[in-house]
Amino acid sequence: MTVGLPHFLALSAIVFCIGVYGMLTRRNAVGVLMSIELMFNAVNITLVAFAHYITPQDVTGQVVAVFTIAVAAAEATVALAIVLLIYQHHKGIDVDNVNIMKW
Amino acid sequence: MLELGGIVEAVGEMISSVMGSLGFGSGMITLMQLLTAALAVISFAAVLTLFLVWMERKVSARFQMRVGPYRVGWQGTIQTVADAVKLLQKEDITPVNVDRAIYFWAPVVTFVAAVAVYVTMPFGEGLIVRDLNIGILYIIAITTFTVIGLLMAGWSSNNKYSLLGGFRSAAQVVSYEVPLAIAILGVVMLTETLSMLEIVHQQSKFYQWHVWRQPLGFIVFWIAGTAEVNRTPFDLPEADSELVAGFVTEYSGMKFAMFFLAEFVNMFTLSAVATTLYFGGWNGPLLPSWAWFMIKAMAGVFVLMWFRWTYPRLRVDQLMGFAWKFLLPLAFLNLILTGLGIHFF
Amino acid sequence: MDTFSLAFFVLAFLIVASAIFVVSSKNIFHSAIFLILALSGVAGLFVMLHAYFLAAAQVLIYVGAISVLMIFAVMLTSRIADKEIRHTNEQVGIGLLISGGLLAVILYSLYNTPFTISDQPIAEGAGMTLGRLLLTKFVLPFEVVSVLLLAALIGAIIIARRDTKTGDSVPPRPIPLPKSLQQAKGESES
Numbered sequence: 001m002t003v004g005l006p007h008f009l010a011l012s013a014i015v016f017c018i019g020v021y022g023m024l025t026r027r028n029a030v031g032v033l034m035s036i037e038l039m040f041n042a043v044n045i046t047l048v049a050f051a052h053y054i055t056p057q058d059v060t061g062q063v064v065a066v067f068t069i070a071v072a073a074a075e076a077t078v079a080l081a082i083v084l085l086i087y088q089h090h091k092g093i094d095v096d097n098v099n100i101m102k103w
Numbered sequence: 104m105l106e107l108g109g110i111v112e113a114v115g116e117m118i119s120s121v122m123g124s125l126g127f128g129s130g131m132i133t134l135m136q137l138l139t140a141a142l143a144v145i146s147f148a149a150v151l152t153l154f155l156v157w158m159e160r161k162v163s164a165r166f167q168m169r170v171g172p173y174r175v176g177w178q179g180t181i182q183t184v185a186d187a188v189k190l191l192q193k194e195d196i197t198p199v200n201v202d203r204a205i206y207f208w209a210p211v212v213t214f215v216a217a218v219a220v221y222v223t224m225p226f227g228e229g230l231i232v233r234d235l236n237i238g239i240l241y242i243i244a245i246t247t248f249t250v251i252g253l254l255m256a257g258w259s260s261n262n263k264y265s266l267l268g269g270f271r272s273a274a275q276v277v278s279y280e281v282p283l284a285i286a287i288l289g290v291v292m293l294t295e296t297l298s299m300l301e302i303v304h305q306q307s308k309f310y311q312w313h314v315w316r317q318p319l320g321f322i323v324f325w326i327a328g329t330a331e332v333n334r335t336p337f338d339l340p341e342a343d344s345e346l347v348a349g350f351v352t353e354y355s356g357m358k359f360a361m362f363f364l365a366e367f368v369n370m371f372t373l374s375a376v377a378t379t380l381y382f383g384g385w386n387g388p389l390l391p392s393w394a395w396f397m398i399k400a401m402a403g404v405f406v407l408m409w410f411r412w413t414y415p416r417l418r419v420d421q422l423m424g425f426a427w428k429f430l431l432p433l434a435f436l437n438l439i440l441t442g443l444g445i446h447f448f
Numbered sequence: 449m450d451t452f453s454l455a456f457f458v459l460a461f462l463i464v465a466s467a468i469f470v471v472s473s474k475n476i477f478h479s480a481i482f483l484i485l486a487l488s489g490v491a492g493l494f495v496m497l498h499a500y501f502l503a504a505a506q507v508l509i510y511v512g513a514i515s516v517l518m519i520f521a522v523m524l525t526s527r528i529a530d531k532e533i534r535h536t537n538e539q540v541g542i543g544l545l546i547s548g549g550l551l552a553v554i555l556y557s558l559y560n561t562p563f564t565i566s567d568q569p570i571a572e573g574a575g576m577t578l579g580r581l582l583l584t585k586f587v588l589p590f591e592v593v594s595v596l597l598l599a600a601l602i603g604a605i606i607i608a609r610r611d612t613k614t615g616d617s618v619p620p621r622p623i624p625l626p627k628s629l630q631q632a633k634g635e636s637e638s
Contacts, residue, residue, distance in 0.1 A: 003456040005565060008493070009558050011460045015467050015486075017551040022471030024543035030521050034470050034483045037514065041490045044506075052497040054563065056570040062499050063581050069509050070593045074600035076514045080521045081607040087525045096537050205481065237575060240504040247512030251484055254519050258477055270523065273516055280512065297575065 008049035016042035029083045029093040033076065040072045111229060114139065140232040144221045152367040156183045158401075159367075159408055166412040187360070195356035198261070205259035210354065210361035213252030217365040219245050220372050225299050227385045227393030238299035239291065242376060243284055246331070249369065250276045253350050256362070260353040268349025271419065276331055278426040283327035285434035289320035289441040290380045303384030314381040316444070320437040321381045323430055328373040330426070333366070334407050336414035337422065374403030455496055463489035476522050484515045501575035 015038055022035030044065045051061025087093050118139060119132045157172065157180060164171025172179025197206065223238045225231045235241050250273050257269015290313050294302050306312050314321050330337035351362050378384060378399040387395035417425065462485065469482040487510040494503035582590050 002450070003453040005563050006558060007456060007460075008497075010555060011463065011493075013551055013554040013558065014464055017547040017554075018464070018467040018471055020550060021543050021547035024546060025537055025540050026471065027537050028476050028526075030518055030525065031471075031476055031479055033521075034479055034518060037483060037510070037518075038467050038470060038486065041487060041510075045490060045493055048494055048497050048499045048502060052499070052570065053565050056566055056568050059499075059577050059581060060585075062502050062578055063586050065499075065502055066505065066578070066582070067586075067589060067593055069505060070597060073509055073514060074596050076517055077600045077604040078607065080517050081604040083521050084524060084608050093525050202475075202477070205477070208481075235500070237500045237504050240501070240508070244504040244507040244512070247508060247516075250516055251481075251511065251519075254516065254523075255481065258519070258523055266523065270520075273520065277513065277516055 005049055005053040008045060008053075012042045012045040012049070015039075015045070027094050027096055029086060029095050029098075030080075032095060033079050033083070037072060037076070040068060044068055137232070144232065145218055148218050148221070148364065148368045151371055152364045153183045153187065155367045155371065155404065156186070158404070162405065162408045163412055166409075190360050190363075191357060193356040195358065196353075198353050200261045201353065202259040202261070205255050206353075207358075209252050209255035209259060210358045210365075211252075212255060213249055213365045214361045214368075216245055216248035216252060217368040217372065219248075223299050224372075224375055225303050225379060225384055226396055227391065230385075230393055231300060234298055234300040237297050239287060239297050239302070239376075239380070242299075242372075243280070243287070246369075246372075247276075247280070249365070252365075256354070257350040260350070262353055265350050265352050268352070272333060272350060275333070275337065275422060275426075278423060279327045279330040279337075279430070282323050282426060282430040282434040283331055285431070285438055286320045286324040286327065287380065289317050289437050292438075292441050292445060293317070299379055299384075303379055303386065306383040307386045309383070312381065312383045317381065317437070317441070319433065319440065321377070323434045323437060324381070325377060327426070327430055327434075328377065329407065329410060330422075332369040332373050332407075334370060335411040336417050338416060370407055371400060371404060374400045374407065377403050452496065455492075459489050459492045459496070462486075463493070476526055477519070480515065480519050480522055483518065484511055487511055487515065498570050501578055 019035045019038035019042060022038065023032055026032045026035060047061040047065045047068070049061075051059055051065075055061065083093055086098055090097055115136050118136050122132045122135055160182070161171045161179070172182035175182040175185050197203065220242050222232045223235045223241055225234075253272045253276075254269045257265045257267075257272070260266070290302070291297060293313060293316060294305050296302065296305075302313075351359060354362060375396070378396060382399050385392035385396040387398075390398075466482040466486040466489065470479045470486060473479045473482065487506065491503045491506040491510075494500075494506060
């Protein structure tokens with residue numbers, strides 16, 4: 001059995017779904033963010049695998065992956081600042097307790 | 104004449120012929136060659152550390168008008184071997200309330216990150232494990248694992264001094280990485296390549312050394328690099344007057360030795376990268392290439408030790424301000440000047 | 449099995465195992481360490497796919513910056529002692545259902561999609577091509593991303609900024625309740 005594009009895509013799908021599960025079930029806000037990072041990475045695997053197997057002469061997939069990484073970095077910065085603020089207000093970062101905007 | 108590149112090639116060929124006759128595939132042979140190279144690099148790191156510790160003690164002694172280690176061996180050269188044996192014999196204490204798994208892996212991560220850098224370091228003509236086409240970027244990327252190791256050590260020790268040391272080191276290394284990388288970018292703009300070997304080849308003559316065209320970049324690189332390897336005046340993570348020993352407070356025996364090893368290896372790495380990027384790498388007349396490389400790198404290490412006995416330690420608040428408000432703008436200025444220079448000349 | 453396949457399966461096992469630990473570990477610091485392991489595994493996959501520049505960028509940004517930030521947040525918000533906290537909410541069942549269903553749908557569509565694998569040779573010097581594309585064809589998204597990063601930088605500073613006089617975070621006041629609820633609260637108190 002030789003490894004090809006479907007294997008990479010399947011791996012990516014598995015990692016993405018693990019990320020979805022973590023995002024839905026984690027109580028710790030940082031844990032939720034980690035799950036989101038996993039999902040970002042799953043998407044990156046897909047992009048690079050497509051770039052490698054379908055358009056090997058053109059690295060557009062990798063360019064989009066670079067953008068994904070940049071956006072992930074921006075997201076992590078702001079999200080973690082918010083997490084620290086939540087910690088100061090609620091003395092904990094359990095996302096289930098942060099329901100103040102739920103009115 | 105006295106070039107080590109030939110020996111390395113011969114060993115590589117020997118491995119491939121022996122394993123080829125035993126019926127292994129080419130992938131396994133490459134793997135075996137890389138493993139041998141890794142072994143060579145690790146033993147080099149160990150011997151290097153022994154030498155650097157001796158050098159550190161001798162240099163600091165001279166700066167303080169002392170003699171330094173003198174009794175064991177000629178001029179105390181075997182003193183560090185004796186110290187290492189003592190360190191290995193010591194009891195390896197694991198405190199009760201530590202996070203065991205992470206406490207165990209922290210020194211491993213730090214050490215591996217320190218040594219893995221040498222994969223693409225051109226020690227001399229033909230003395231390079233693998234010339235990666237992303238060479239210098241690989242080095243910057245791998246060194247970031249050091250931070251993870253320090254944070255793991257700081258957190259798992261369950262000790263406030265360790266935690267503070269871990270915090271400080273992470274904040275410091277992450278901050279100083281930015282000006283460091285941007286200073287290196289100036290060299291990359293000139294060479295138009297990231298490969299370490301190619302960068303060395305481009306500075307074969309004395310007047311082609313990049314330090315002449317990148318003086319500002321080199322200064323920023325060197326200061327940021329000193330902070331990156333936690334040397335004085337930036338040794339806040341293990342400031343003994345404030346934090347006992349920082350993140351290594353709880354470590355002893357073999358695990359402590361690994362942190363120690365990583366620290367000295369990192370110091371040499373900084374000097375070796377500076378040699379490769381700014382001082383022509385292994386290029387030089389008469390002497391064999393590896394000797395030139397070692398001479399230049401050791402001169403860099405000496406300057407680092409000189410810093411240690413010249414400058415007082417920075418305060419924490421000064422540290423961050425210095426990186427973001429002084430070094431970073433300087434690095435950007437260097438980048439702009441380099442761009443203008445390339446455009447006009 | 450050739451070296452490529454072997455490397456793929458080793459890395460795939462590493463990534464999936466550490467991803468599962470990330471979402472299931474009771475200790476959030478362990479989650480962060482496993483996240484780093486998973487991200488490094490992804491960098492290994494990039495090397496296998498000849499995306500060397502991207503692999504280095506992945507390690508540099510994810511391991512060197514984002515993970516360090518995560519660990520910082522973990523260290524600031526939890527202590528080594530509190531491990532025994534319940535780490536999942538009540539949605540475990542429904543979460544498993546949704547992610548499992550999603551996985552099934554993706555794998556099904558993957559199985560039924562014919563991909564046209566190109567047999568052209570792989571472009572060498574991808575780093576240079578990448579840079580060229582970023583500054584020609586993708587220059588607009590490139591600039592937009594830099595503006596986004598700047599906005600994120602300023603935003604993060606403003607959100608987490610402390611007042612220099614009191615040492616408190618700048619917006620320390622509790623978010624006011626809506627008028628109707630405030631009245632209800634006042635009545636119940638009086």
